[in-house]
Structure formats: structure tokens, C-alpha cells
Amino acid sequence: MMPHSPAPAAKPVKRIVAAMSGGVDSSVTAALLQREGYEVIGVTLQLYSGMADRKGACCAGKDIYDARRVADKLGIAHYVLDYEDRFRTSVIDDFVAGYARGETPIPCIRCNERVKFGDLMKSARDLGADALATGHYVRRIAGANGAELHTGVDAARDQSYFLFATTREQLDYLRFPLGGLSKPKVREIAAELGLVNAKKPDSQDICFVTGDYTEVVKRLKPDAGRPGDIVDTAGRVLGRHDGVINFTIGQRKGLGLSGNAAPLFVLAIDAERAQVVVGPREALQTRRIHLKDVNWLADPELARECVAKVRSMRAPVAAHVAVTPDGAEVELLEPEMGVAPGQACVFYKDTQVLGGGWIAKS
Incomplete structure (x- = not known):
């Protein structure tokens, strides 16, 4: 695969769409952009109306109301887009099908890939925006061969694992104002600005699961039980x-x-x-992983010697990655436990995300 060719000089960014989920991160994102002099348009996606009042959910009910209040406080335009049908098709149905196949899916990655950086990006362009900004804790750094994706400065909040499927074209259009900040600093900024959600708890659960995820799977795919x-x-x-x-x-x-x-x-x-x-437990150890649907954000040659993460909360381990006709083969230099199909394996070189793919087998 040829290296990403240098992009032509980008036109100045003037109007930015800020994805506002109703949480403190996306609210501070919009505020920081406005402080820097951009024309900011807030956009909130209604993804799942059934979660209107559930603590820990996002993009529904009270969250939409909170996003609107923040937009009013900042004095920026705010739109709510009904993406429930797209979310159900692209994320929920995929989640259900994954569990029915015996996999362990990650719906947050699919949501970023298909909804936020797919459908929402198109809407941002329709609004005449020069860029789309989100509250993810990652960094976008201009490199010799185009925009690069890097881990967030706050290692405890880094979300790069969940963004491995972002394409180079999408990365050119995206901005991540919180990548160089810590979570406490973000809350401090929110409090200084008097934002209503400065102390709002983070969303932690799968937004469309109210209890046991198996109930969602059984309801939508009864034969999976x-x-x-x-x-x-x-x-x-x-x-x-x-x-x-x-x-x-x-x-x-x-x-x-x-x-x-x-x-x-x-x-x-x-x-x-x-x-x-x-x-037995020792039988869970694996050193070789086959990946499908691999997305490269850098020259694959850089991944010949890299580190790889097989779970979002796992520490990365040294690895060798080789491109194959249908994906990639990963050789871990230290065995990992419980590598599960349906999870992602993401490659790093120092802080840069080189790419990643979906675990097919190990």
C-alpha cells in the first residue's frame, strides 16, 4: 500500500459542526471552538428514544435537552437530527448479529464508524461546515503524509482504540479539541463557563441496553437463544x-x-x-490473531514492529503485523488471554494509531 500522499493546502476552517451529546466533553468542545473564534453549529443526534431517562445513557431524552441548554448558553445554533432508524440498522442490528454468531461486538466503534463519522459527517457538510469536531480524547496531528491519529494526552481517558475504523478522508475533516486535556481540566473549564452539565456523570453503558444485553438479542433475534x-x-x-x-x-x-x-x-x-x-485458563493464551476489515491510517510497513491492543482496557503488547489478502495476521510477542472474535485489535507506533481490524479468529 502506498503512503498517504501529502494533502493540498487546506482552506481556512471558519464554520465547525460540534457533535453535542449532552455530556460535558462535547459541551466543552463546542465552547473551546467558539472561544477560538470559529462559527460553531451544535448538532445532537437522537439515536434511541427508549433511553430517555436512563442514567449513564447518551443521545436521548434529557441529554438532548442538556445539549440545547448549553447551546443556548453559548449562543450558538443547535439542531437535533433523528438518526434512530440509521442507528438501529447500523449499530443495534450489527450488535445483535454479532452475539448470534458467537462474537463479542463493540457497538461504540460501529457508532463512531457508521453514524457519527459517516452520516453525521455528511450532515455537517450539508450545513456548509469546514470541519466536524467531537469530544473524543484523541489527537489529530498534521504529519508529512496527511493528518495522523494519536492517543490522547490523558492516558486514562484515551479513546483511540474506539476510533481505529476512522478513514484517512474522515480524519482530514475531523477535529478533537480535548485531545491535549485531562478530564479534570475539562470539568474545570465547564464550571468556569457555568455550563449546566459541568458535574454530569459520564455515560458508561451501552446506550440501548437497559439491563441484560441478552434480552435485547433475544427480542430482536429469538433463535439466538x-x-x-x-x-x-x-x-x-x-x-x-x-x-x-x-x-x-x-x-x-x-x-x-x-x-x-x-x-x-x-x-x-x-x-x-x-x-x-x-x-483450563492456560488454554486461553494466544499469540497469533487473524484480522478482517483492516483499516490503515498509516503505512502498513510501520506495523511490522509495533504494539497492539486487543481490548480497550488492556495494556498494549509488542507485536508484528503482516498484511494478508483478506486482512492482517498479528503475531504477539507475549501471549494474550481471552482474545475474542468481534473485538478489535489496534496497532500503535509510540502515540500514533497505525490502523486496526476486527478479530476474526485466534
Whole structure:
């Protein structure tokens, strides 16, 4: 793959659409941009009306009201876009299908990829904006070959793992004003500006799941709850289960098995056979991962020696990445535990995000 060619001199950015979820991060994003002299237009997406009053959700009900109050405080235009149908098709249906296949999906990445940086970006262009800004804790740095994606300065808040699917074209258009700030500093700015959500708790849960995620899967795909066998690595039946959607790779609790000499963990899930394979903890270790749908934000040659993250909260480990016809092969220099299909593997060189892909198998 050829390196990203230098972009032509960009025209000055004057009008920016700020994605405002109703939380403190996106509100401070809009405020900082306005302080810098840009014409800011706030846009809030209504993604899921069923979450109108649930604590920890986002983009619905009270959050939309909070975003509007902040926009009024700042004196900027504010629009609410109904994206419920797009969100259901692009994110919720994908989430359900992933669990039905025995995977462990990450809906936040799909939301960024397909809704916020796909559909919303188009709306921002329709509004005549020169850029789209979000409250993600990542940095966009101008490099010799175009815009680069880097981790946020606040390592505890870094969200680069969730943005690996951002394309180079999208990155050229995006801005991330909070990438060089810490969360306490953002709240301090919000308090100084008198924003109503300065102390608002962060959204933490999957916005469209009110309790047990399996209830969402069963409601939208009833056959995903098909019962089956729990087997060991030799194929011996150890017990029964109520559906593969109840399990993820590395899971120990909730297997309904007892009397074993050592604890058992979920090693693999075969959705077609409705079978859950269990075994000892050491069997969870893996060094080789095959990825599909790989997105490159830098020259793949840089990933020959890099570090890789297989979960958002895991520390990165040294890795070698090689491009394949259908994705990439990752060799981890230290074994990782519980690498799960449906999760993402993201490559880094120092603070730069080189790219990443979806884990197909390990």
C-alpha cells in the first residue's frame, strides 16, 4: 500500500459542526471552538428514544435537552437530527448479529464508524461546515503524509482504540479539541463557563441496553437463544446451556459446571452448532490473531514492529503485523488471554494509531 500522499493546502476552517451529546466533553468542545473564534453549529443526534431517562445513557431524552441548554448558553445554533432508524440498522442490528454468531461486538466503534463519522459527517457538510469536531480524547496531528491519529494526552481517558475504523478522508475533516486535556481540566473549564452539565456523570453503558444485553438479542433475534452443549476440548459433553449469546471468550462464571479439579473458562463458541467449548485458563493464551476489515491510517510497513491492543482496557503488547489478502495476521510477542472474535485489535507506533481490524479468529 502506498503512503498517504501529502494533502493540498487546506482552506481556512471558519464554520465547525460540534457533535453535542449532552455530556460535558462535547459541551466543552463546542465552547473551546467558539472561544477560538470559529462559527460553531451544535448538532445532537437522537439515536434511541427508549433511553430517555436512563442514567449513564447518551443521545436521548434529557441529554438532548442538556445539549440545547448549553447551546443556548453559548449562543450558538443547535439542531437535533433523528438518526434512530440509521442507528438501529447500523449499530443495534450489527450488535445483535454479532452475539448470534458467537462474537463479542463493540457497538461504540460501529457508532463512531457508521453514524457519527459517516452520516453525521455528511450532515455537517450539508450545513456548509469546514470541519466536524467531537469530544473524543484523541489527537489529530498534521504529519508529512496527511493528518495522523494519536492517543490522547490523558492516558486514562484515551479513546483511540474506539476510533481505529476512522478513514484517512474522515480524519482530514475531523477535529478533537480535548485531545491535549485531562478530564479534570475539562470539568474545570465547564464550571468556569457555568455550563449546566459541568458535574454530569459520564455515560458508561451501552446506550440501548437497559439491563441484560441478552434480552435485547433475544427480542430482536429469538433463535439466538437456542440451547446447546457445553463441551471440553476433546468434545466431551459437560453440561447444557441456554444459548451461546450468554457467553464470551474468557468467561468463567455462569457456566453451571461444578466438581471440576480446576476452574473452567470459555475457550471458543460455535454458534452454528450451538456449542460452547471450555477448558483450563492456560488454554486461553494466544499469540497469533487473524484480522478482517483492516483499516490503515498509516503505512502498513510501520506495523511490522509495533504494539497492539486487543481490548480497550488492556495494556498494549509488542507485536508484528503482516498484511494478508483478506486482512492482517498479528503475531504477539507475549501471549494474550481471552482474545475474542468481534473485538478489535489496534496497532500503535509510540502515540500514533497505525490502523486496526476486527478479530476474526485466534
